[in-house]
Amino acid sequence: DTEVTQTPKHLVMGMTNKKSLKCEQHMGHRAMYWYKQKAKKPPELMFVYSYEKLSINESVPSRFSPECPNSSLLNLHLHALQPEDSALYLCASSQTLLATARPGELFFGEGSRLTVL
Amino acid sequence: AQSVTQLDSQVPVFEEAPVELRCNYSSSVSVYLFWYVQYPNQGLQLLLKYLSGSTLVESINGFEAEFNKSQTSFHLRKPSVHISDTAEYFCAVSGFWGYQKVTFGIGTKLQVIP
Numbered sequence: 595d596t597e598v599t600q601t602p603k604h605l606v607m608g609m610t611n612k613k614s615l616k617c618e619q620h621m622g623h624r625a626m627y628w629y630k631q632k633a634k635k636p637p638e639l640m641f642v643y644s645y646e647k648l649s650i651n652e653s654v655p656s657r658f659s660p661e662c663p664n665s666s667l668l669n670l671h672l673h674a675l676q677p678e679d680s681a682l683y684l685c686a687s688s689q690t691l692l693a694t695a696r697p698g699e700l701f702f703g704e705g706s707r708l709t710v711l
Numbered sequence: 712a713q714s715v716t717q718l719d720s721q722v723p724v725f726e727e728a729p730v731e732l733r734c735n736y737s738s739s740v741s742v743y744l745f746w747y748v749q750y751p752n753q754g755l756q757l758l759l760k761y762l763s764g765s766t767l768v769e770s771i772n773g774f775e776a777e778f779n780k781s782q783t784s785f786h787l788r789k790p791s792v793h794i795s796d797t798a799e800y801f802c803a804v805s806g807f808w809g810y811q812k813v814t815f816g817i818g819t820k821l822q823v824i825p
Binding site: 596634688700 | 721
């Protein structure tokens with residue numbers, strides 16, 4: 595059983611639509627991540643929240659807007675996306691953001707597969 | 712900055728045969744090294760990790776990886792694969808200090824043939 599839950603599993607949207615991806619974890623983790631994974635490519639880090647504050651933004655276009663309403667929830671708001679934004683969006687969490695605290699122990703959800711028409 | 716190179720994009724292997732998935736890393740500082748596995752239509756799962764100490768690390772399902780500092784490698788091996796091992800395997804690296812920023816390799820698709 596995955597302990598990071600992502601919804602929806604699949605999403606199809608037009609370039610003028612506004613939609614959101616949601617992620618939830620109940621492990622008490624204080625760091626949460628959004629990764630983007632295109633076909634046959636590795637996951638690429640987009641955003642990281644630590645203690646509900648945005649800590650890392652990997653120069654992601656503003657059409658992607660993250661939000662962390664509380665320590666268990668992470669949203670990714672999507673607006674005016676392009677077809678090249680079609681990908682698997684993975685949410686992950688870890689105990690903390692510090693490299694020395696349980697390094698590499700990221701817990702991933704199953705992902706939300708996004709198709710932009 | 713750290714990076715990893717996975718030398719094989721696909722590795723076909725017959726069931727019960729041994730397998731080695733290759734990974735080389737590049738970094739000017741000390742690093743942590745990981746292998747993650749992604750089964751079809753699922754997220755990634757941490758398979759094993761090297762932090763320090765013994766250079767040979769093992770997972771609960773029979774995989775092992777050996778950290779070789781002189782060759783900057785962290786190859787993943789299993790002496791006898793099963794159909795259920797069919798998946799994408801990602802080598803990954805993060806630095807010792809600061810934020811836990813895990814950088815993934817391009818992935819190796821292990822295809823176990825019955």
